[in-house]
Amino acid sequence: MAILDEISSFLQQGRAPIVKEKVQEALDQGLDSKEILEKGLLDGMGIIGEKFKKNEVFVPEVLIAARAMNAGVAILKPYLVEAGVQSKGTAVIGTVKGDLHDIGKNLVKMMLEGKGINVIDLGVDVSADQFVQSAVDNNAKIVCCSALLTTTMNEMKNVVTAFVENGIRDKVKIMVGGAPITQSFCDSIGADSYTADAASAADAALAFCS
Amino acid sequence: MRIHIIACRVFTRELSYYASRSPHVIDITWLPQGLHDTPEKLRRMLKDAIDDIYIQKEKQMLKHLPDYIVLGYGLCSNGVVGLESRDIPLVIPRTDDCIAVFLGSQKRYLDLFEKYNGTYWLNNGWIETAFIPSKEMFERRYNEYKELYGEENAEFLLEQDKLWTKNYNTCGYIDSSVYTCPDYPLLAEKIAKDRGWKYCRFDGDCRLIKAITQGTWTDEEFLICPKGHRIEAAYDESKISAVPI
Numbered sequence: 001m002a003i004l005d006e007i008s009s010f011l012q013q014g015r016a017p018i019v020k021e022k023v024q025e026a027l028d029q030g031l032d033s034k035e036i037l038e039k040g041l042l043d044g045m046g047i048i049g050e051k052f053k054k055n056e057v058f059v060p061e062v063l064i065a066a067r068a069m070n071a072g073v074a075i076l077k078p079y080l081v082e083a084g085v086q087s088k089g090t091a092v093i094g095t096v097k098g099d100l101h102d103i104g105k106n107l108v109k110m111m112l113e114g115k116g117i118n119v120i121d122l123g124v125d126v127s128a129d130q131f132v133q134s135a136v137d138n139n140a141k142i143v144c145c146s147a148l149l150t151t152t153m154n155e156m157k158n159v160v161t162a163f164v165e166n167g168i169r170d171k172v173k174i175m176v177g178g179a180p181i182t183q184s185f186c187d188s189i190g191a192d193s194y195t196a197d198a199a200s201a202a203d204a205a206l207a208f209c210s
Numbered sequence: 211m212r213i214h215i216i217a218c219r220v221f222t223r224e225l226s227y228y229a230s231r232s233p234h235v236i237d238i239t240w241l242p243q244g245l246h247d248t249p250e251k252l253r254r255m256l257k258d259a260i261d262d263i264y265i266q267k268e269k270q271m272l273k274h275l276p277d278y279i280v281l282g283y284g285l286c287s288n289g290v291v292g293l294e295s296r297d298i299p300l301v302i303p304r305t306d307d308c309i310a311v312f313l314g315s316q317k318r319y320l321d322l323f324e325k326y327n328g329t330y331w332l333n334n335g336w337i338e339t340a341f342i343p344s345k346e347m348f349e350r351r352y353n354e355y356k357e358l359y360g361e362e363n364a365e366f367l368l369e370q371d372k373l374w375t376k377n378y379n380t381c382g383y384i385d386s387s388v389y390t391c392p393d394y395p396l397l398a399e400k401i402a403k404d405r406g407w408k409y410c411r412f413d414g415d416c417r418l419i420k421a422i423t424q425g426t427w428t429d430e431e432f433l434i435c436p437k438g439h440r441i442e443a444a445y446d447e448s449k450i451s452a453v454p455i
């Protein structure tokens with residue numbers, strides 16, 4: 001459908017007002033809300049994600065694309081609810097205790113939403129207990145921990161430990177990320193996944209949902 | 211002794227001052243400020259800068275190889291992890307970042323980090339080389355966004371850029387015993403006021419910078435990575451360790 005390609009294309013250009021109009025136009029044409037979401041909005045976001053991984057686009061391009069996606073999703077939401085379209089799973093996300101940086105965390109959140117995952121954002125300075133509580137309350141499959149500082153990254157170990165101590169370690173996949181984080185650190189604390197960028201994080205999260 | 215220092219430009223004033231007074235022969239390679247944001251790039255540029263010392267010697271542009279290569283860096287988002295020393299030992303301060311170096315010790319930094327969590331640090335080097343959250347800097351960025359992404363998106367992007375400033379609550383200005391421009395603390399105070407933060411002034415302490423240039427590297431505060439070893443992250447108070455390649 002030409003209009004779905006247009007939605008995807010305008011989304012990639014970060015043109016939120018036009019994406020909004022085109023989504024409405026697609027609905028008016030009688031297109032299925034799920035199809036508009038997946039073949040229009042999520043398709044465009046997926047392309048931006050791939051380009052981001054290859055360093056072909058940078059943070060601002062991703063942010064404006066995600067904004068355009070959210071504008072489109074807002075129009076679609078009532079139709080999606082009516083059609084009974086459910087999210088692919090729930091992820092709890094936050095920046096760990098002591099750390100107040102959220103640019104990377106917000107980017108991951110947007111990318112996860114771009115894959116159709118429901119994201120509960122706990123913000124910054126999130127304690128291990130808060131991660132556990134929110135994961136339980138929201139029946140989350142995924143817990144995403146972010147840290148920008150080498151001074152705070154060790155807090156991620158406390159998050160993993162808290163899930164073990166509460167007997168629910170096997171209920172969630174714990175993902176870690178942020179500038180100082182590495183695969184060897186992820187392995188050393190017993191987390192499930194480290195990804196180097198927000199788009200790869202979304203791919204990994206989606207794989208955990210299936 | 212010959213010491214080659216590879217340092218972030220944020221140390222320009224303090225390091226240059228103490229280098230000039232060192233009893234040793236000091237050479238310095240300066241790298242751009244801000245590489246901590248992209249630790250992979252920092253690692254690559256540090257490796258290139260180390261390799262360049264050997265290349266210069268091979269091409270006889272350098273008469274003597276240094277006895278030690280010192281990194282004017284902390285962990286800096288783990289950007290120093292993975293570096294290898296070939297024939298010349300590598301020396302690195304065991305600090306999280308440059309703020310600990312400007313404050314004089316990792317211990318003082320961690321104490322202040324706990325006491326004043328939410329502090330945005332500024333000093334000579336940061337004001338002179340980095341993006342700082344001043345009105346002027348944000349205006350400049352807004353105009354760049356406007357040109358690239360249009361007016362509507364520019365406002366949104368600037369809003370996103372400012373989000374982190376809402377999480378901070380204090381601007382900590384670190385005074386330098388080497389040089390203070392009278393405008394700098396005023397600028398830091400103005401940034402604090404504009405962002406709704408508290409303003410605190412702290413005395414800087416150049417003891418680690420002095421140690422870097424004088425070769426007085428204690429095991430407690432510096433890692434000496436012997437030749438044929440690689441720097442690894444330690445994830446404890448020691449921060450980094452050396453392992454055989």
